[in-house]
Amino acid sequence: MKSQAEVTMGLATHSGSGSRRSGSRTAKDTVLCTLAHAYAVTDCTLTLDDDANLGNRLFGSSDDNFKVRVGALSSFTASQQRELFEVLQQNMAPFYGAHSWKTKMARQKKKESKQTDARFAAVFDTQHANDEKLAAFMQFRFVEEEGEPVVYIYELQVQANYQTQGLGKKLVALAEQQGNRANQALTSAPPLTKVMLTVHKSNERARAFYRRLGFDVDDISPAKSDAEGDDAGYYDYEILSKPFS
Template identity: 30%
Template sequence: MEAGEGKSMTGSKAKKATRMQIMQKKKRIDELLKSAYSSDKDHLADFAHSRHYNKNGLSLSLESGRGDKLSSNLKQQIQKLLKVNMEGPYGAEWPTEEKIKRKEMSSPEALYIFVHNVENTTDNSKESMIGFVQYRFTIEEEIPVLYVYELQLESAYQGKGLGRFLMLLIELIARKNGMGAVVLTVQKMNTSAMKFYLNKLRYNISAISPSKVYQMSGIIDQEKSYEILCKAFDHEAKAVLEES
């Protein structure tokens, strides 16, 4: 056997091993996502203590939901809350964005945590949705992540620790399901949200956020109106999503 042939065989084995590793990683991620989306899975079931929030004068209950099982009434409540909270930050982009969010809202991949306030009256109990988290399990740069699409609360319930409570719960759900990070998108005009995630929850502007991508490539004339933030849980996710 000639020396060149030996090197060729060695290189072939290395490529085959690399392909095998890639396939095994893909299979592992696919299995993680399939398990996370299991039809009978209630992601709050693992955190029974988190089904209620009783702090700062609030008495609230939490329940899970799915986009393809929303009632028409709940859809209307979601749309109304989105419009109240997001029309300002999106500005002129809102009409287009509203259509996108309406479609995302009912997707089978859309998972929810709904927050309800139970108001006891003299004749019955009236339950109303005062906020929600919409999230999905997906892949970013070959990393399995929990992507938060929405965190929306009525104004009367903001600034009372509820948002922080919900995001910490989301992080627990992400870890429990083997995700490498929590990822989300925030409008730059929504300065209170940017401060909340960056300062209070210690999220980072992701390496895949437009500002970072353009900075690395030297492009300065295509600034986007949003940032992608993330919190990584392991070395691989941190290297890819935070440090690239």
């Protein structure tokens, strides 16, 4: 069993040669319909909303220090993309180890970020002396996990000098908001069931942060799914989730 953060899964279009389908194929198609719908709703609402308005919704109209931009990686400038990866490296390389990061993980993270179904929400500090400065970002997707349509947070990273200002909490709220919007617009397809993410066991600060936001260990996390097997202690991560109300 691998978590969604380990396996890149894009949206796919299914076509059949006949009218007969198995129950599992039909269930798969309905989940894919939900995911496609969620992307359509999210991309439409975010396209219609400029950066300032989105920032006001998240931070309040009285705070104009931050601007939020959401889109695929290609919608950000080259310098902004470099900032994204610099923050990612600064925060996560210590958890993977220098050798693993240089030889494997940096390349894997960049590949994941360029997938067509990856969406980034980036918070920029507009009060920076020279130019807008990246303060925090989130990478999220709408994916299928164990047969259920979910919002999966691939990355949630905050610059060291912007931590404890509530930026991470606001970005998680944005992921939940987009999932709820998609669910409200659904008619026949099954709704998105929860927000999911993967966190290193050694990252106690992050684990405590997510617990405060209402996340709990998901049933597919190795701590639960392999509880009676020999591999539970092998994994260095947990899969957390928070159901939509």
